[in-house]
Amino acid sequence: MRRAIPLDRLAGLESPERGLSAAEVDQRQGYGANAIVEDAARHWSALAGETLRDPMLWFLLGTALLFGLLGDRAEALTLLLAVIPLLGMDAWLHQRTRASTAGLASRLAGTARVWRDGTLREIAARAVLPGDLAQVAPGEYFPADGVLVAGSEMLVDESTLTGEAFPVRKQVLAVADRFPAVADDCHWAAAGTRLLAGQATLRVLHTGQETRYGAIVRAAREGSHARTPLQQAIAGLVATLLWVALAMCLLLAAVRLVQGFGAVDALLSAVTLAVAALPEEFPVVFTFFLGVGVYRLARHKALVRRAVAVENIGRVTCICSDKTGTLTAGSLVLSHRLAAPGFDAASLLQLALQAVRSEADDPLDAALLAAGQAPDLAPHAALFPFTEQRRRETAIWPDGAGAWRVVTKGAPETLFALCDLDAAALAGWRRQVDLYAAGGHKVIACATRRLAAAACPASEPAQGFVFAGLLAFEDPLRDGVREAVAECRAAGIRVVMVTGDHPLTARAIAREIGLGGGEPKVLVAEPGCEWPDDVDVVARAIPAQKLELVRALQAEGEIVAVTGDGVNDVPALQAADVGITMGERGTQSAREIAAIVLLDDNFGTLVRAIGEGRQLFRNLQLSFAYLLLVHIPLVASATLVPLAGAPLLYLPIHVVWLELLIHPTALLVFQELAPDGRLGVLARRGPARFFSRRAWWAILLGGALITLVLLGAWWQALDGLALDGQVLAEAPVVTHARSMAIAVLVVASLTITASLSQLRSAMARAVCGLGLASLLLFVQLPALAARLHLQPLHLADWAVAALAGLLAGLIGRWVLGLLQR
Structure with a gap:
């Protein structure tokens, strides 16, 4: 990876010893502060900006102004006081959604040591400017992005930016007369990364939001700009609801004017209905849930x-x-030792260790060293390393009295030819090699001989060896893979293993992890081959065939997740519905294409991610079902009662109260629901939909039933009086009926919340408790009730509200059952 160097920022700074002068510092202030993560002041200014965009705030201020102009100061003051809990809720939600972004600041340098006017000074990291020459010591974070112009033995932790667990070696960028236009990634250091070893001198090039870390923070704060399928569906739903709400508001205002209620009443009716019907919760909830999912x-x-x-x-x-x-x-371990006559397992291993180079990075040698300690012998007299042509490695050791011990290890067929084995023994050893290979093992052989020579031989001996036995290595399964595969099978998720290995090796691994119920169907990939719909293993696969397999599965209607870690996996990762690469082994190209990076390269992690994704979708369904079940009776009653010529059912302060219950319930209660430990069977395939047709009908019918109960309770509380708004607007019976309707709606909201969430989280229990407390407080306390144009209810009234809540709870259970199918 190469990055461009902004040469205009480096004029006269070619020397790795020259920092900025005071004059240059003044000139470069225009680049702004090195504010990679917004500070507290900007944080609260951003909150204020978001709050000012909240239509509920302007609704409160506008209606308070309207009541103030009409001379009703008490009502205006009540509405202004209602702004306080609204601002408090916005601040709390704002803090929750930005908690992860704020945590990013812990990976940034607080101070930096830079050369200015020939002096090394310690300054706040925010004051670092492009062109600064910064000194970084082991254990410190780099204060900004730049190129390394001096240093030695630099080892950097870049896991924050790349997800790679292993540290990265860095090199000094050689600068002669001028900086090059581009530099390789090994010459760059970035903010948010930490120097683990060595000394580093950084010429700062990018600060603040220009840094790579700043881009991550910005992405975490703003989210993806690409609209997802569900976002598009929500946008269509919101647009439809907005047009319906606008039409209803205009109709209501016109009808109220015709009924003779006056312009103020008509305006208040339309605005109140608009706020009640505004579907702003849907995109807010969806965006919030996406953040929770990430x-x-x-x-x-x-x-x-x-x-x-x-x-x-x-x-x-x-x-x-x-x-x-x-x-x-992804690493070999020694799993089997089969010694020949005259040897045992311990002596066989010791022989193999005598042909190991302790400094080598060969995985077989590493596995041997992990299985036993290399013998404490004098340095070998000669070593003939492994090559693909010879397919063995030989070491010669002094064996006393002028003799030499020769030990060799390598491919079994190669060593068989060096040993004196009769036909029967040779056939038996070959059968054993085939058995190990069929079991997914990598097999080597060991042999030895003694030379009675005066001097160490200059060439590698090629005959006269005594066969010592076989060593079999395996790449063990990761912990939990069998269980994860079984869980996938139970949930209806098909797992296909794609490998370049030999079919026998692939079959052995597939059988061990339980693919195909223990009898996997293996397909050897060939150019132009057909892809059966029941294949479990694809062996000898090349990248082009992996891409063909993905497209064939998608053509069958599968939603395909593909794991890959190399450049050759990029086509398949790009074509998959979910491309997944490995944080430990994945290449930069694979990570750029993949949608998800597994930081521990574990299949079990992928299965857990699927479980979290399914639970997230279920939680989103529950939240949307709650919003619809509560908003249908709210909007319907807010429209039908005034259309019937009665006084307004909900005043602005009531809508504020109800929204302060509905909004946090939809946002917080259902996203808190954790997976139950099971993947569950996916009910539907194909395009994502929030609800099945039966669930939609249940929600619409349930909302209509709650509306009828609410209107029935309101009508019964009116005690049969005529619907004449001019007469009944301030009558106690109207206040009683309004209190009754609101009590029914709030209790229904709480029981729907309880039934959909099953009170599985502390947040669900807290929200239901606070909602019930607010209802009792605002209705049953006469002083507060009078301020909210309500009045205390009788025991019979609460019994009706409880029955209505029971019905709403049963409807919620009905909808929940349909969503769980």
Whole structure:
């Protein structure tokens, strides 16, 4: 990866020893502060900006002004006081949604040491400017992005930016007369990364939001700009509801004028209905839930890079998974030692260790060293390293009295040819090699001989060896893979292992993890081959065939997740519905294309991410079902009662109160619901939909039933009086009927919340408790009730509200049952 260097910021700064002068510092103040994460002042200014865009705030201020102009100061003051809890709720929600972004500041330098006017000074990191020369010591974070112009043995932790667990070596950028136009990534250091070892001198090039870390913070704050399928569906729903609400408001205003209520009443009726019917909760809830999904997946070591992945991960029906490093650990271990006559398992291992180079990075040698300690012998006299042509490695050691011990290890067929084995023994050892290979093992052989020579031989001996036995290595399964695959099968998720391994090796691993019920169907990939719909393993696969497999599965209606870590996996990752790469082994190209990065390269992590995605979608369904079940009776009653010629059922202060109950319930109660530990069977395939047709009918019918109960309770409380607004507007019976209707609606909201959430979270219990407390407080306390144009209810009234709540709870249970199918 290469990055462009802004040469206009570096004129005269070619020397790795020259910092900025005071004059240059003044000239560069125009670049602004190195504010990578917004400070507290900007945080609260942003909150104020968001609050000012809240239509509820302007509704309160506008209606308070209207009542003030009409001379009703008490009502105006009440509405102004209602702004306080609204602002408090906005501040709390704002704090919750930005908690993860604020946590990013902990990975940033607070101060920096820079050279200015020939002196090394410690300044606030916010004061660092492009062109500054910064000194960074081990354990410190880099204060900004720039190129390394001096230093030694630099080892940097870049996991914050890349997700890679392993530290990265950095190199000094050689600068002669001028800086180059571009520099490789090994010469760059970035804000938010930490120097682990060595000394580094950084020429700062980018600060603040121009840094790579700043881009991450901005993405976390703003989210993806690409509209996902569900976002498009929500946008269509909101647009429809807005037009319906506008039409209803105009109709209501016109009818109130015709009924003779006057312009003020008509305006107040229309504005109140508009706020009650405004569907702003739907996009807000969806955006909030996406943020929760990203956070929860990150907790399970699945780093989400695109918002669409949060939607699609829960709808995955097929996983095309790599074998090495995902299903298996990605490292070899010595699993079997089969010694020849005259040797035992311990002596066989000791022989193999004598042909190991302790400094080598060969995985077989590493596995041998992990299985036993290399013998404490004098340095070997000669070593003939492994090559693909010879396919063995040989070491020669002094064996006393002028003799030499020769030890060799390598491919079994190669060593068989060096040993004196009769036909029967040779056939037996070959059968054993085939058995190990069929079990997914990598097999080597060991042999030895003694040389009675005066001097160490200059060439590698090629005959006369005594066969010592076989060593079998395996790449063990990751912990929990069998259980994860079984969970996928139970949930109806198909798992296909795609590997370049030999079919026998692939079959052995697939059988061990339970693919195909223990009898996997293996397909050897060939050019132009057809893809059966029941294949469990694709062996000898190349990248082009992996892409063909993904497209074939998608053509069958599968929602496909693909794991990959190399550049050759990029086409399949790009074509998949959810592309998933590995944080530990994944290449930069794969990470750029993939929607999700698994930080621990574990198949179990992928399955847990699917479980979180499915729970997120279920939670979103519950939240939307709640919004609809509560808003249908609210909007319907707010429209029908005034149309019937009665006084307004809900005054502005009542709408404020109800929205302060509905808004946090939809946002906080249902997103708190955690997975129950099971994936569950996906009810539907194909395009994402919030509700099935039966669920839609249940919601609409349930909302209509609650509306009828609410209107019935209101009518009964009117005690049969005529609907003449001019007479009854301030009558106690109207206040009683209004109190009755609001009590029914609030109790219904609480029982719907309880039934949909099953009170599984502390937040659900807290919201229901606070909602009930507010109802009792505002209705039963005469002073507060009078201020809100309500009056205390009798025991019989509460019995009616309780029965209405019971009905609403049963409707909620009905809808919940349909959503869980």
